Amino acid sequence: GDSVTQMEGPVTLSEEAFLTINCTYTATGYPSLFWYVQYPGEGLQLLLKATKADDKGSNKGFEATYRKETTSFHLEKGSVQVSDSAVYFCALRRTQGGSEKLVFGKGTKLTVNP
Amino acid sequence: NAGVTQTPKFQVLKTGQSMTLQCAQDMNHNSMYWYRQDPGMGLRLIYYSASEGTTDKGEVPNGYNVSRLNKREFSLRLESAAPSQTSVYFCASINPRGGGVGGELFFGEGSRLTVL
Numbered sequence: 001g002d003s004v005t006q007m008e009g010p011v012t013l014s015e016e017a018f019l020t021i022n023c024t025y026t027a028t029g030y031p032s033l034f035w036y037v038q039y040p041g042e043g044l045q046l047l048l049k050a051t052k053a054d055d056k057g058s059n060k061g062f063e064a065t066y067r068k069e070t071t072s073f074h075l076e077k078g079s080v081q082v083s084d085s086a087v088y089f090c091a092l093r094r095t096q097g098g099s100e101k102l103v104f105g106k107g108t109k110l111t112v113n114p
Numbered sequence: 115n116a117g118v119t120q121t122p123k124f125q126v127l128k129t130g131q132s133m134t135l136q137c138a139q140d141m142n143h144n145s146m147y148w149y150r151q152d153p154g155m156g157l158r159l160i161y162y163s164a165s166e167g168t169t170d171k172g173e174v175p176n177g178y179n180v181s182r183l184n185k186r187e188f189s190l191r192l193e194s195a196a197p198s199q200t201s202v203y204f205c206a207s208i209n210p211r212g213g214g215v216g217g218e219l220f221f222g223e224g225s226r227l228t229v230l
Contacts, residue, residue: 034218034219036219041223042223042224043118043204043206043221043222043223043224044157044204044206044219044221045221046218046219049218089156089157091219102147102159102208102219104156104157105156106154106155106156107156107157
């Protein structure tokens with residue numbers, strides 16, 4: 001079945017460090033891929049997305065490229081800030097038999113220290 | 115525009131008690147979902163409703179029931195709460211037809227449930 005695997009956390013970085021959170025997926029067909037972010041005490045919100053191979057999603061300095069050949073969608077940011085401290089979820093979505101399938105990774109907690 | 119609204123935000127129950135978590139969305143979305151979030155487990159799908167009048171089991175449906183009351187509302191009921199159901203519950207909605215957002219899920223702020 002479909003699955004999403006993302007790197008185990010927690011991840012602790014200093015401000016202005018480079019961030020990579022790895023995400024790989026298993027799915028049939030051509031899913032859309034997403035990164036969601038959850039700030040403390042809040043629900044998840046969409047950070048960025050890519051709907052087809054080689055697409056690059058970007059938002060708030062974060063980027064991720066849909067790599068079909070490696071079934072990956074790694075999240076990167078060149079210079080993290082304290083305000084980026086949150087839990088990040090990789091997810092895939094595809095349509096099967098008229099219904100939506102949505103699968104989330106287990107989340108990676110990021111803490112950025114000043 | 116409120117998005118997805120969940121009530122209550124916090125609840126403490128005793129084992130065996132029942133309760134209903136309410137969820138409403140004002141975005142005219144077809145599909146709605148209930149997830150639970152536990153430490154180290156990420157998000158797990160409990161039930162979903164692809165459209166008004168339909169509901170389907172997700173990954174962890176045992177001990178829960180749902181009702182898709184109308185297009186806006188999707189409630190989750192615990193008939194006899196157990197300590198294993200202590201969790202944070204999230205409702206979400208999506209319009210699979212996209213509407214320009216590529217099928218983005220919109221989440222409520224969560225309901226933190228503790229079962230003693």
